[in-house]
Amino acid sequence: MLQLEDVVKHYRVGDGEIVRAVDGIHLSVGEGELVALYGPSGSGKTTLLMLIAGLLVPDRGSVIVNGREVSSLSERERAHYRRSELGFIRQSLDLIPGVRADDNAALKLFATSGRREAQRNVAPLLERLGLNGRARQRAEQLSMGERQRVMIARALSTQPRLVLADEPTGSLDTDRGREVLTLLAEVCHEREVGVLLVTHDPRAAAFADQVHALRDGQLVDYEPDRAYAPFHAK
Amino acid sequence: MRPSTIFYLYRVRLRARFVQELLAVAGIAVGVALLFASQVANTSLAGSVTHLTDGLVGKARLQVEARNPQGFTERMLPAIEQLPGVSVAAPVLQRSVYLVGPTGRASVNLIGLSPGFSSLQGRVLLHVSASQLARQDGLALPAPVAREIGVGPLQTVQLQSGDTSTKTLAAVILQAGDVGELVDSPVVIAPLGVAQALTGMQGSVNRVLVEPRAGRDQEVKAALERLAAGKLNVLPANFEATVFGQAEGPTAQSTQMFSALSALVGFLFAFNAMLLTVPQRRSLIADLRLDGYTPIEIVEVMLFDVLVLGMTGVLGGLALGDLLSRSLLEAEPGYLALAFPVGALHIVTWQSVIIAAAGGI
Numbered sequence: 125m126l127q128l129e130d131v132v133k134h135y136r137v138g139d140g141e142i143v144r145a146v147d148g149i150h151l152s153v154g155e156g157e158l159v160a161l162y163g164p165s166g167s168g169k170t171t172l173l174m175l176i177a178g179l180l181v182p183d184r185g186s187v188i189v190n191g192r193e194v195s196s197l198s199e200r201e202r203a204h205y206r207r208s209e210l211g212f213i214r215q216s217l218d219l220i221p222g223v224r225a226d227d228n229a230a231l232k233l234f235a236t237s238g239r240r241e242a243q244r245n246v247a248p249l250l251e252r253l254g255l256n257g258r259a260r261q262r263a264e265q266l267s268m269g270e271r272q273r274v275m276i277a278r279a280l281s282t283q284p285r286l287v288l289a290d291e292p293t294g295s296l297d298t299d300r301g302r303e304v305l306t307l308l309a310e311v312c313h314e315r316e317v318g319v320l321l322v323t324h325d326p327r328a329a330a331f332a333d334q335v336h337a338l339r340d341g342q343l344v345d346y347e348p349d350r351a352y353a354p355f356h357a358k
Numbered sequence: 359m360r361p362s363t364i365f366y367l368y369r370v371r372l373r374a375r376f377v378q379e380l381l382a383v384a385g386i387a388v389g390v391a392l393l394f395a396s397q398v399a400n401t402s403l404a405g406s407v408t409h410l411t412d413g414l415v416g417k418a419r420l421q422v423e424a425r426n427p428q429g430f431t432e433r434m435l436p437a438i439e440q441l442p443g444v445s446v447a448a449p450v451l452q453r454s455v456y457l458v459g460p461t462g463r464a465s466v467n468l469i470g471l472s473p474g475f476s477s478l479q480g481r482v483l484l485h486v487s488a489s490q491l492a493r494q495d496g497l498a499l500p501a502p503v504a505r506e507i508g509v510g511p512l513q514t515v516q517l518q519s520g521d522t523s524t525k526t527l528a529a530v531i532l533q534a535g536d537v538g539e540l541v542d543s544p545v546v547i548a549p550l551g552v553a554q555a556l557t558g559m560q561g562s563v564n565r566v567l568v569e570p571r572a573g574r575d576q577e578v579k580a581a582l583e584r585l586a587a588g589k590l591n592v593l594p595a596n597f598e599a600t601v602f603g604q605a606e607g608p609t610a611q612s613t614q615m616f617s618a619l620s621a622l623v624g625f626l627f628a629f630n631a632m633l634l635t636v637p638q639r640r641s642l643i644a645d646l647r648l649d650g651y652t653p654i655e656i657v658e659v660m661l662f663d664v665l666v667l668g669m670t671g672v673l674g675g676l677a678l679g680d681l682l683s684r685s686l687l688e689a690e691p692g693y694l695a696l697a698f699p700v701g702a703l704h705i706v707t708w709q710s711v712i713i714a715a716a717g718g719i
Contacts, residue, residue, distance in 0.1 A: 177648065200652055207650020220642060222374030223367070232649045234363045264374065278649070 125318045126153040126176065126286055131185035133171055133341075145171040146182070147341035153334075155285065156316040158309055160328045162346055163338030169322040172338070173288050176320070177210060178202035189286060207232055211279030211287040211317070213308075219263040219271050226250060226259040229277035242281075249277045253307060269300035276308055280315070287312060289321045293328070305331050359655055364662045371638070378634040383671045385631035386718050389624010390675025393617055394714035395682035398706055400613040402683070405705035407602040410543045414469065415595040416480030418448070418567035419575055422582055423591040427453075429562035430590060432550075438566055441581045443574035448475040449563040451553045457499070457546065458516040459507025466503060466544045468519070470553020470563075478569060481538055496529030498547040500540070504531045519557045526556055567595055621717055628671070628718075639663070664719070672718035679714065680706070 133146040145168040153159045163169045174180040175187055178194045179202075187194040190209060197205060206212070219228045226243050229250055233242035243259075250259050253273040258266060266274065272292055279287050292308065293301035309331040312319045321328055329335045335346040359367075372379060415421070422438065424430045429451065438447045451470035456463055497515065509515050509528045517524050534541045554560045570578035582592045594600070639660065646656045 179647065203650050203652040203655075205650070206648065210650070212648045214645075214648070220367075220371060220645065221638065222372065223370045227366075227370070231645065234359050234367070235649075235651055235655065238360055239363050239366055262370075262373075282650075 125155050125190060126151075126320065127186070127188040128152070128172075128176070129186045129188070131172075131175060131187060132183045133168075133175055133180060134183055144168075144341040146175065148185070149338075149341075149343050151336065151343060153286065153318040153320050155318055156313050157333045158312060158319040158321060158331060159334040159336065160321045160323060160332035160346075161336050161338055162323065162329075164324075167338045168341040169338055170290065171341075173212075173290055173320070173322060176286075176288060177206055177212060207235060208282050209284050209286065211282070211284040213272075213275050213279045213287060213289040213292050219266075219274060221263050223263055224259065225255060225261050225263065225266060225270070225274050228263055229255075229259075229274050229281060231278055232282050246277060246281050249280055250274075252311065253277050267300075268295050268297075269303060272296060272300075272304050273307065276304070276311065280311065280317070283315070285317060287317050287319045289319060289323075291323055291325075292321070293323065293325045301325060302327060359651075359658060364659055367659065368662055368666060371642070375635055375638055378631070378638075379667065382628060382631035382635060382667055383674065385627030385629075386624070386668065386671025387674035387678055388627050389621065390672050390714045390718040391678035391682055392620030392624055393717050394676055394679030394710060396613050396617045396620055397710035397713060398679065398683040400610060400617075401707050401710055402705045403609065404603065404606060406543060408596075408599045409540060409705075410467075410545060411596050411599040411602075413481035413537070413540045413543075414450075415567055416478035416569075418446070418478050418480075418569045418595040420568040420570060420579055420582060421565045421593055421595045421597065422568065422586055423565040423593055423597070424563075425589070425591060429559060429564045432561055432563045434585070435563075435566060437585060438568060438582065441578060441585070443571050443578040443581070444568055445571045446474070446477045446567075446569040448472060448478055448567045449550060450475070450565050450567060451550055451557070451559060451562070452564045453519055453553075453557050453559075455546075455557070456518040457497075457503065457507055457509075458518060459504075459509035459513075461508025462506050464503050464506050464544065466546045468497075468517070468546050468548060468553055468557065470548050470550040470557075472550045475567075478567060481540055494529050494549055494552070496527030496548070496552065498530040498532050499528050500532045500537065500543065500545065501534075502542060503544060503546065504528060517556050522558055524556050526552070624675075624717065632667075668719040672715045675718055676711065676714060 128149050128151040131146055131149045135143045135145055137143055147168070149172065151159070161169060161172075171180065175182050176189070176194070178187075178197060181195045189205070194202065194205065220231070226246055227239070230239075230242035230246040233245055237245070247256070247259070250256055253276060255270060255273055255277065258270055263271065263274075272295070275292070289308065293304055296304060305325070305328055308319065308321075311317075321332065329346070337344050337346040422434070432449050435447060435449050438444060449472050451468075453468050455466060455468045457466055497517075499509070499515075504510065507515065511528060511531050513528050514525050515528050517526055532541060532547075548556065550563070554562065568578065568582065579592060586592055643656055643660070646659065
């Protein structure tokens, strides 16, 4: 489903120095597979997600999703790809303040449907994620764990085949983090959705089918004893 | 995204940033108000003189004007009327005088007109017939002037012109229905003979307004210049408005400077206030991009924000600006009021509205 073939993305910074954010990555994620990617801050995790989402274009290599080269798509096609084939889970603080949970979850559906129809479509998903009693609450009235579940609902609302999750447990305590990881793994397995999970959370490895680490833009073997969180970086 | 959904999203997002949005609206409104008020003040100043001049000269396109305050003899009138190509010639006596009533004193322009003046169809006498003017034995005062000096119909008023002071009658109080917006101009109308007697200028006039027949302006102008023999001016009928345009140059420049500063201050107000809402909007844009919205769809959402914010700010600003222009900025520049009939006209042009609204948006 997702194949990265020798993907390279370099940046030139102010003094002319070249930062190798992503440097020759090969990776694949299959249907229903959860791949965890560890790495400290600045290791190139976010750049990699932006390349897969089609928000950045690689300098070299291919990002292939469902057999299509993402960088060859037009701007409009890439937007359509992000809307219908991709789900993106961010940290919970990114919910739109003032907006109800069900509307926050239905944000992707608003592009093609009216509000009522979008709310109807997202309701079963909210129920599956344990939010059916909280659908009418505004974002700021939800707990952090609930907000993160709303983000998962939004990502899955258009029934994508690939989900990218950027630090989904970054703002959660231990119990809520485990809850969210469990739900994410369950729902994605049920729906045969491939997940690329970028994280610092060492518990994520337990839910993953593949575990990798990213260092200086390159994939390296994951070492469970090595700490990847920024506050542990040596 | 459907318009109803865009509206819904705007409305619910507003709950979470009401104070910031209110500050942004207030910033825009203040900027628009300052810009609009200065524009209206400037337009009203120039417009009051132009309106009076146009209202007086009517269809006249030329005038013969005295070069000194003593005027020239009205016996020239038949000679002007008999010139080939002249359709109407109307003598005018115009002097700056003071009117003193029971409660105040007002500086006004006394305009003495002959009954034939109504043929020019100027707005000053649009609703007054020649016979009415001929029968009038006293002054016709605009209602605001009458109120200022505390005089009513058929009451006595004192007219001071130069070193003479004469009592006369306030024969008619003119309302807006009689002279339109000219009611706000500081003019007092009297039959020519009455005006001459009150000012001690018997047999004299300041100018004769001339309406040439169609297509004969040049011919009539040349004939008038020959008749004037270099002792009188032959000018366009609305020359006073042109002179005023020159005289108000410094005022216009200062108003333009004030407008520019207002626009800058308003921009800084609005910019600072809007910076408060930028993080939330940037976050929304990032959300929408990641969730597959095209740039055009994102622009639609943001444009709606801009329109609501801008329109609310602009409407509030126009209302506030109108209030400012009527209260703080209504004082006329004294040096202009001494020489020109600067009135209290409040003129709002489409240009003023459009400039202020465009600035706000």
